[in-house]
Amino acid sequence: QVQLVESGGGLVQAGGSLTLSCVLSGRALGSYGMAWFRQAPGKERVFVAAIGWSGRETDYTDSVKGRFTISRDDAKNTVYLQMNRLLPEDTAVYFCAADRAGRGVRDPAPYENWGQGTQVTVSS
Secondary structure, eight states, rough: OEEEEEOOOEEEEOOOOEEEEEEEESOOOGOOOEEEEEEEOOOOOOEEEOOOTSSSSSEEOOOGTTEEEEEEGGGGTTTEEEOOOOGGOOEEEEEEEEEETTTOOSSSTTTOOOOOOOEEEEEO
């Protein structure tokens, strides 16, 4: 059974940085496409970043390009989201998701497994 556990969230001032981690257990990470989504209070869950199974393909929503970096360490079964120059509008619960077909896509539908989320709060 695949499980995802996120960590690394917290409270940070605008302009600061955080690194989120997502550990996949129950299977080897290597064949999975992975993504980060976020959900702000009162809003729907939206795509943030994705990485394909090989690590060569990445994709970002426009609002985080140049500030966030998604990466993976298959030896540690972990995916990361490095977040720099954080803005108050980045405040949300961040979820990681796994797609065993290996794609790194924006559509949440292919992702069979989801973590419980980690809270990121950016103060102005």
